[in-house]
Amino acid sequence: MNRSGSPVSVRDVDIRFDDFVAVRQANLDIAGGEFVCLLGPSGCGKSTLLNAIAGFVKPVGGEVTCAGARVTGPDVSRGVVFQSAEALFPWLTVRQNVDFGPRMRGVGKAQRASAVDRYLAMVGLSHSADRFPGQLSGGMRQRAQLARVLANEPSVVLMDEPFGALDAQTRLVMQVELDRIWRETGATIVFVTHDIGEAILLGDRIVTMTAGPSAAIKNVYPCDLPRPRDLTDPASAALFRQLREDIGTEVARTLRAQGLDDGHDGPDARQAAGRPADEDRRTRR
Numbered sequence: 001m002n003r004s005g006s007p008v009s010v011r012d013v014d015i016r017f018d019d020f021v022a023v024r025q026a027n028l029d030i031a032g033g034e035f036v037c038l039l040g041p042s043g044c045g046k047s048t049l050l051n052a053i054a055g056f057v058k059p060v061g062g063e064v065t066c067a068g069a070r071v072t073g074p075d076v077s078r079g080v081v082f083q084s085a086e087a088l089f090p091w092l093t094v095r096q097n098v099d100f101g102p103r104m105r106g107v108g109k110a111q112r113a114s115a116v117d118r119y120l121a122m123v124g125l126s127h128s129a130d131r132f133p134g135q136l137s138g139g140m141r142q143r144a145q146l147a148r149v150l151a152n153e154p155s156v157v158l159m160d161e162p163f164g165a166l167d168a169q170t171r172l173v174m175q176v177e178l179d180r181i182w183r184e185t186g187a188t189i190v191f192v193t194h195d196i197g198e199a200i201l202l203g204d205r206i207v208t209m210t211a212g213p214s215a216a217i218k219n220v221y222p223c224d225l226p227r228p229r230d231l232t233d234p235a236s237a238a239l240f241r242q243l244r245e246d247i248g249t250e251v252a253r254t255l256r257a258q259g260l261d262d263g264h265d266g267p268d269a270r271q272a273a274g275r276p277a278d279e280d281r282r283t284r285r
């Protein structure tokens with residue numbers, strides 16, 4: 001693989017949907033090849049910000065740049081992996097799905113075949129190349145989606161809760177695989193999640209967002225723990241607590257705004273922010 005990821009810059013970005021201010025004054029500089037996780041309560045604006053980087057959503061103020069050029073719309077150089085694997089074409093085999101982008105771009109047949117083989121091998125799907133998406137497990141579909149994005153050789157990969165629909169075990173496997181693939185490709189990755197553990201396992205930096213409306217970047221946590229990471233080591237556990245506190249405040253604010261909380265940073269908010277239910281029961285005894 002030849003490339004290194006492009007830097008991405010989010011400058012004073014405001015995003016509105018009619019009168020609704022979704023994101024206000026977001027600022028974030030992402031280095032080429034960096035893995036950044038975006039963490040925040042449900043509905044705060046994570047997907048909206050990611051979609052602005054992808055070029056699907058146009059900011060009303062500020063700008064997003066990628067490799068120094070202003071983002072004005074979607075581009076194959078910024079690949080997007082969605083939470084649901086419905087993005088795959090169900091009538092095409094895995095191989096045909098992965099081949100689709102390069103074929104549309106007019107890449108020659110021989111070059112395409114070797115690239116498709118390489119990316120299928122990278123995501124561990126060589127043996128399922130001739131199956132249709134409907135014949136794959138959820139984890140395999142997400143791998144196929146990732147291979148399809150990688151086949152376009154993007155310099156930036158934008159991932160919106162890509163493992164959100166997977167069971168806990170498959171999710172762990174996919175996290176380890178993604179860590180490896182990221183290092184192999186050198187791409188810049190922006191990864192949206194509301195799973196604090198997932199952010200710690202993967203991110204070079206973890207960016208938290210405030211509750212919406214008018215969501216903003218709240219804090220940026222550098223995470224230079226050695227990889228592969230172990231959530232049970234003391235440094236990871238300390239960061240986990242810090243992030244849980246940070247996000248817990250925003251989750252509580254969201255719940256309060258929705259009339260679902262009594263005004264305290266109660267168990268609902270803490271559980272939503274990642275604290276196991278038992279831990280709450282123990283501390284309340």
Ligand SMILES: Nc1ncnc2c1ncn2[C@@H]1O[C@H](COP(=O)(O)OP(=O)(O)OP(=O)(O)O)[C@@H](O)[C@H]1O
Nearest residue numbers: 017020022041042043044045046047048049194212
């Ligand atoms: N196309 C749209 N039109 C109007 N409002 C929108 C649109 N897209 C998002 N919003 C609103 O913007 C806010 C942020 O939504 P967004 O999808 O970015 O949240 P999120 O942080 O990704 O949440 P989740 O974790 O649940 O996916 C929400 O209040 C949502 O209702």
Ligand SMILES: [Mg+2]
Nearest residue numbers: 046047048160
């Ligand atoms: Mg979202």
